[in-house]
Amino acid sequence: MTRRAGSADLPLHGGRVPAWLGQRMTQLGVVITEAIVHHYGRDEFLRRLSHPFWFQSFGSVMGMDWHSSGVTTSVVGALKRGLTPLAGELGLHVCGGRGKQSRLTPGELIAVGARVGFDATALAATSRLIAKVDSAAVQDGFDLYLHSFIVTDDGRWTVVQQGMNGDLRQARRYHWLSEGLTSFIDDPHSAIDGETGGAIVNLADRRAAASRDAQLDLLRTTSPDRIAAEALALEPRAETPVTATDQLTLPHLALPERHEVRAGDVIARRLQGAIAAAAERGPEDFADVLATPGVGARTVRALALVAEVVHGAPCRFSDPARFSFAHGGKDRHPFPVPTRVYDETIRVLKAAVSNARLGRDERLEALARLDRESRRLEAVVEGPSVDDVLRDERSLSHAYGGRSTFGWEPEPADQACAVGSTITGGGPRS
Template sequence: MAQRAGSADLPLHGGRVPPWLGERMTKLGAVITEAIVHHYGRDELLRRMAHPFWFQSFGAVMGMDWHSSGITTSVIGALKRGLKPLSGELGIHICGGRGAHSRKTPDELVAIGNRVGFDGAGLATTSRLIAKVDSAAVQDGFDLYLHGFIVTDDGRWVVVQQGMNGDRRQARRYHWLSEGLKSFIDSPHAAIEGRDQGRIVNLADRRADASRKGQLDLLASLGPDRIVREVAALEREDRQSVPAALPAQPMLPHLIMPDHHDVRESDVNMRRLHGNLAAAADRGPEDFEQLLLTPGVGARTVKALAMVAEVLHGAPCRFSDPARFSLAHGGKDRHPFPVPLRVYDETIRVMKSAVQKGRLGHQEELQALKRLDDQARRLERYATGPDLKEIVAGEFRQSTSFGGRSVFGWEEELAGDDAKGTSRG
């Protein structure tokens, strides 16, 4: 039976993804997805999409705000655009989205089912039921506004949906996975992400089975008017008594996404980051200079590829610090630094080349990426390097040469003290 995999706090952020970034997210998200399916298969992709830590890291490596709720919308949107032309080849389909797009999910599932042969009508019912569970059975103060349904040709699926609490400026993301799911109302979530709001109404917990049955019996035997009177009497009694202790819930991983927009050293596992950087410096010239990269941008692109390779190959325990993956391609709001578009484009080119050649049976470039990730893990045990402020300052100094861009515009050449790397937002 699927269980909750953890929880997280996601600050609500406004704004939109600019087209120049959205187009690149679409390309990079699609080619990383292709590589995962090539190496590990479609079921593994679904498992990763259901993992809240990996999902957040995936969005961060694509240049989105590393800690905010916007990652959910942008990742689902980018994959929907990027994988649509590849759906026949990969057998993966992205339905739904934000707002009005979420309400089209059942019709999309029926249409895809008719085309590829799975029970689209049954999955449409599943989609509606999942939305009802997280909006009615789980009353935690978050109103759903996004519903993404990822399904494969053999009818396996993962659902990622998100709700917001406007008063608290927080979002909560809900992950569902079809693998191992035996019930929609007995602890079905692969994960629920969001700030701990204290005691909530959760009729989708297996411990609520007696409550669910009791509610049906009450409604049948007493009727609504008498139920209201009984509730009033219970409330009077409750005020005069000491509440009994609740059974302890098991400890679950809790990903805390802070309100601060800048990336701080406390947000990053520096040992792993130094391993990424050391692997790029050590293996890059041997494996990449002639095989993959063009002169000039190459060395910096290897650093980005080391983090992309980890998203591609890393085990779940590797994604406890999603902020680290924002150091691959920066962020649209200049946090931790402006998006280096030349590096980003080179990353896409390298990944596309590797995947396309891998389809033809030429695995050299895909294996080079795997070796880069393996080397990072070996080196992190003893690699050292600059602190995070120095790394970020270096990115700002070189931002213009890397084609740095943010929602504020193109980066301008910095001089003197300004070249140390400052943030506008």
């Protein structure tokens, strides 16, 4: 994954994650983290967190609203709750958070450093400096309200922080990665997520070096009164302002304000590949899961999307809405959270990770095969449309233990609508 990973528009949404979902997000976030660390190591997990497309997909597969700024807060909170008790085992420490928690980050880093031995004073200074860069050196109209510092035992780190613009009803997420970082003021970000809101003053861009030098020289040689007078004398210029696009040429993910998931939000062939792989690999690799009446086959499809979060290449996370088809969303978009499926997913993953700790990798390898099969089949299968999948999920929601912020899904009035699901596999494409 590259350090400069891209940008995204994130609608600013209020509300809280209900406890029944937050607890599941914590469990699933931890076990996905453990699987990534087991397969690829801690440094790779930091790289994943610094990739804005993967980060949004990670939140989506955990049942959070697929497009919302709340993904940042909920993912960071889930990881902090879940990884803190495992810090000694995994060597991963999540510091900071939202609001008042963000200001506690330096102290938390110092406490962790005292236990594991890295230079905590330097990292605490780094934390403060990063917050200053994104609040002062990058003047884009977004006020920081979340700062999270994820650090390993050997002092490598990723920072995820987010600002809001109340007038635009937008949030912007900033990603930093210590790997390859040589300067805090010359293109330090791994990515910036957010809407382009006009002219941006980005003094952290390397092309702003001359401007930074001129400002320092002005401060050294000119009185404050003279500076103020010169500023008042300036008139608007006709030239086109330097925008975020000029300063940060990054891949761009635009997440809409609307809540519903539409067919255009999902790369259909990838979803069809996951459905077909679940149908083909499930009976062979997950026989015990399929023995659970009414849930097993659907759980394997969720596992196919989780497996991609663990093993997928960066280019495969351009449609984070697709990952919400694993466990839905708390506000019923794309469909209510299927709690029975969610719990079964967690159970299977926990068992796989527990066995892997004992040297038995068969179940984790089954997930890897599921991911490989999804990618192979997506080029040759013709499965149900996105709209067909949505219709079936909603009709079967009660049977799956569907739940949202609006409550439990009621039993369908016409039971026939829940019979003959189309999301079973799909045939070869012509």
